[in-house]
Amino acid sequence: MNNPATQKAITKFLLHLHPPRVNKQAIKYTRTFGLGGIAALLFILLFISGMLLRFVYVPSVKGAYDSIQYLQQEVFFGQLLRNMHYWCGMLLVIVSFLHLIRVFYSNSIYHERRKNWLYGLLLMFLVIMSNFTGYLLPWDQLAYWAVTIMTNMLSYIPLIGDALASLVRGGSEVNEGTLLRFYHFHTGLLPLLMVFVMSIHFWLVRKAKGVTVADSTKTEMVKTHPELLYKEIVVALGLLLAILLSSMLVNAPLLDKANPLESPNPSKAPWYFMGFQELLLHLHPGIGIFIVPLLVIALFVYIPYIKGLEVNVGVWFNSPKGKAITVYSIIYALFITLLIIPGTEYFLKFQAWWPEAPILLTTGLLPLLLYMVPGAAFIAIVKIKLKANALELIMSVVSILLTSYLVMTLVGSLLRGEGMHLFA
């Protein structure tokens, strides 16, 4: 490694990804937590382990489950390979989400980074789609019913819902055609698309002159090789170690072979969709599946394009006040969500009280108002009492939404048992 020619080759090769010199603040670990890099490395690990899994996996109703069992029982290190692919996939969803939160709260999505925020959202979508299409492939009870639930959710989209759901499944229910097309999306189209979008994503970071820094007046530059490179290597090795350890200790789940005649009790969507499933227990599907997600996505896309925001680019939470408002919003959202979940579960049974009223009102608008009205009141208080500006209000809204989703995900995945009852 200390041979000058090797050193030069490393530096030259690095220029494809990094500039020769970087701002000293930008490579401090707590600036980015290395999340983007970890996600990219996870993608590579998934690619390699996925390629190997393809040699054993058979994408058919007859062969899928047996091939997984063969992999786990007969193939040398087969179980470990599957576990690694599983854990990398799950971790990629988490890391991508954390990356999204990091760039949002450190105000790194405005001005010249706007477009990259959109590509990032697209990547987040592709990551979730990849994970979801992979979820079906083992063809066990977990996979079959999770995908049945998710594809049926699509059918609640007005007008095109039914057609879209049948298009995704290739029929009125999950069948061999669904398995085949999910397999091809998972192992062909989606990774290919992700490589393209990732290239653009990285290139736009370079174009914006690297990651944001908290104090742009300090411009002390250091050499990428070795200053940044060594940090990257340490993070990469740590990640590899963590993946290997968790793959050795915890097996990827495999239930009984899929049986379309019997839903297990309870049947749950993949954990990152459990927030939605929880929402559906309290809200009319037309609103919970279509209107709410559409509004949230529209908000996320629109945020960097809002005019007249006073942004301190690169400063966490924009200001100490912004930080306080974010903390208050998280506490508020925790409180209200944990209040409403048992509230509508046990006490406020609008539909039972007025069985004759339209269900869009009793299970849709009323619960939605129950959530929106205190939320609006909270935002108004923050605005008046703390004199928050537009950006801080946006951070407050996003914090409330994210916290609520996380709480619903946790409640749905951990606290619900048989018959989807709380604490069953």
Added chain:
Amino acid sequence: MSFIEKITRRRFIKRAILTIVSLELVYVFVKLLKKGGEQPQPTGLFDAGEVALFDKGKVYPFSSERFYLSRLKDGGFLALSTKCTHLGCAVQYKQKDDKFLCPCHASAFNRRGEVLAPPATRALDVLPITIANGRVWVNTNKPIKRSKHNRSQISYA
């Protein structure tokens, strides 16, 4: 409208061609997905058995055909699909409570398929029944979606 002024003839033609080509590709892809999933449907009706076999006021499971045959108190027949109208899980009949329960989200339906407990919003789908020569025939290929139960959906011997 500044963005309209920016569109020149050349740019308009370029974009029109791009749009048409992309739409063409999307169309081909969607058609491909539709074709791929089509399964040969077994034709014909399912023979559930003789009318006299079914007691009034009881529910009979035909789980391999994915329906329940419910004979009402007045002797009318209803073939209810096991597919929950909420998100497509398989409902199960609970003898003890006399209702259909969905294991996924706890929706409940009565023996006429009407919603007893949300989150389901529609009554269970019914399968068309033909009663001929004292036997009950159920068309398992054609579930009928309905928002509410009404008497015209019941078949009498």
